[in-house]
Amino acid sequence: GENVEQHPSTLSVQEGDSAVIKCTYSDSASNYFPWYKQELGKGPQLIIDIRSNVGEKKDQRIAVTLNKTAKHFSLHITETQPEDSAVYFCAASRRYGGSQGNLIFGKGTKLSVKP
Amino acid sequence: GAVVSQHPSRVICKSGTSVKIECRSLDFQATTMFWYRQFPKKSLMLMATSNEGSKATYEQGVEKDKFLINHASLTLSTLTVTSAHPEDSSFYICSAMTSGRHNEQFFGPGTRLTVL
Numbered sequence: 001g002e003n004v005e006q007h008p009s010t011l012s013v014q015e016g017d018s019a020v021i022k023c024t025y026s027d028s029a030s031n032y033f034p035w036y037k038q039e040l041g042k043g044p045q046l047i048i049d050i051r052s053n054v055g056e057k058k059d060q061r062i063a064v065t066l067n068k069t070a071k072h073f074s075l076h077i078t079e080t081q082p083e084d085s086a087v088y089f090c091a092a093s094r095r096y097g098g099s100q101g102n103l104i105f106g107k108g109t110k111l112s113v114k115p
Numbered sequence: 116g117a118v119v120s121q122h123p124s125r126v127i128c129k130s131g132t133s134v135k136i137e138c139r140s141l142d143f144q145a146t147t148m149f150w151y152r153q154f155p156k157k158s159l160m161l162m163a164t165s166n167e168g169s170k171a172t173y174e175q176g177v178e179k180d181k182f183l184i185n186h187a188s189l190t191l192s193t194l195t196v197t198s199a200h201p202e203d204s205s206f207y208i209c210s211a212m213t214s215g216r217h218n219e220q221f222f223g224p225g226t227r228l229t230v231l
Contacts, residue, residue: 034219036222041225043121043222043223043225044208089158095218103161103220106158107158108157
């Protein structure tokens, strides 16, 4: 089955710097890769996702890149702000195109943005 | 994004009692809902997948008689923790998936269960 590895487990950056979180997956059939932000005591919030038919997607300060050959995808946050501090989870699944594969989550990255 | 609500947000109960948690998709119909359990500083652990009108599919190691799931409508799924014990204390999160080509998955705010 699918296995998702996420690094680093913790990341501390200064406000205004960029943050990068990387994930690798094992199932070459996975085609949907969402990223979730979870604040303390709350449920995960979908912040961006990418499907296997594109290599990069951007939404304001957040971007995600996908390398299907190497089977890894990354989350990039630019101009970080203290409110970006949270735990971020990557996930992979066979979901695009109407499939119903379960999301397999990475173990999470705790991002701390210092003012 | 789509909104998923969960009720209650927190519940404290005595050992041996049952607790019901509701999960609702507020602005979309969800043929599939998921229930997760999350331990402190850990990732989400899928407990079961719930499809409207059919029996839930439980992950290996999850007791179906202890964690009863009912997906009665396209907007409501419930998780009942039966005969709760302190080891059942955890953060339970539901999730609902949109249907069609873009099967996005949205999470509820979670329910903190504490069993005394």
